[in-house]
Amino acid sequence: MEGLTREEAVEKVRENVSDDKLRKHMYAVSDIMEGIAEELDKDPEKWIKAGLLHDIDYEETQDNHEKHGEISAKKVEGKVSEDVVKAIRSHNHEHTGSEPSRDIDYGLIAADALSGLVVATALVMPNSTLEEVKVESVMKKVDDSSFAKSIDRDRIKMCEEFGMELEEFVSTGLEAMKEDADRLGL
Numbered sequence: 001m002e003g004l005t006r007e008e009a010v011e012k013v014r015e016n017v018s019d020d021k022l023r024k025h026m027y028a029v030s031d032i033m034e035g036i037a038e039e040l041d042k043d044p045e046k047w048i049k050a051g052l053l054h055d056i057d058y059e060e061t062q063d064n065h066e067k068h069g070e071i072s073a074k075k076v077e078g079k080v081s082e083d084v085v086k087a088i089r090s091h092n093h094e095h096t097g098s099e100p101s102r103d104i105d106y107g108l109i110a111a112d113a114l115s116g117l118v119v120a121t122a123l124v125m126p127n128s129t130l131e132e133v134k135v136e137s138v139m140k141k142v143d144d145s146s147f148a149k150s151i152d153r154d155r156i157k158m159c160e161e162f163g164m165e166l167e168e169f170v171s172t173g174l175e176a177m178k179e180d181a182d183r184l185g186l
Ligand SMILES: [Fe+2]
Pocket: 025, 029, 054, 055, 112
């Protein structure tokens, strides 16, 4: 199916999300998704769109988190591939009941969590830039449970479900985010 172009997906983010930080979060997740897709020889268009669109309902579901993911999925149903819709539902499987089962589902969950840890790591660098972040810095933060406590390390480690070692995943994700540092403002 053709559906939304990448640019139209970015436009959807802008339409649905007013918070700049949240928009940047979705750009970061889509960057990591693109990096994984290229590495694993998957369809980058699908992976990028899942990353871009997964949280477009975040602002309207703040008070009813059980609807998170479901509303995003409904908003894009018929406009993107079913694989993307399912990945969006599965990233909040605890509430939507749509269990992750395919690489793209695990990819989205892991990229969502890794993006947060990379941003948190960049923010404690002397100049708060991505450029200063090394793979080893992020690897240390994965093991430091007192750092950025709200980020679930088990979700990051789901990279194994799509066949990537943790260090390879961190390196791929970090590189992909660095290439987009301007848009991410880091
Ligand atoms: Fe997210």
